[in-house]
Amino acid sequence: DQQVKQNSPSLSVQEGRISILNCDYTNSMFDYFLWYKKYPAEGPTFLISISSIKDKNEDGRFTVFLNKSAKHLSLHIVPSQPGDSAVYFCAASARNYGQNFVFGPGTRLSVLP
């Protein structure tokens, strides 16, 4: 039961270019979405979030876009830096479901110098 999907297991991008990581969800009850970054041997680190009342949230080099009708969100990183190389997890939650987050399987981003 994959409620949150990240269909690209990996992505390679040249340094300085834009990285676009995609996430799709199936549960229309989800109303809050987060992106976490994870380095090897570390726990997930919160990156950026978006509520369903918005369609865009920006924080420095990171922008998340939400298309509710398509049940799709994306994370844009521009410009990409080698230190951005990590696994990126999309996570979703629903106010009526409590506090648990449903994670996608992750996308491994490699930023090449």
Added chain:
Amino acid sequence: EPEVTQTPSHQVTQMGQEVILRCVPISNHLYFYWYRQILGQKVEFLVSFYNNEISEKSEIFDDQFSVERPDGSNFTLKIRSTKLEDSAMYFCASSLSRGPDTEAFFGQGTRLTVV
């Protein structure tokens, strides 16, 4: 910067043995969680804990699992009789407030290997 800390970083145990994974959440946080990630798979929710009781748990969190906050600072996950399939990274997380519009802060994880 405050952080969630977990001990040990790696635990090896024999099948059938009990293990306790320990976590120290961020001090002013009120909501606590355990997640796990089996190698190569996604991060999965196990349980959330608030006000000294479980507020939500997943299907994974069966009778073999238990959580407690014994002393107001530690938050533990106990697996009574470990199985091979319990081998995974276990992440503790905490958050300040209730509701999905708050981010959870994760610890670095405990790698549990059941042999």
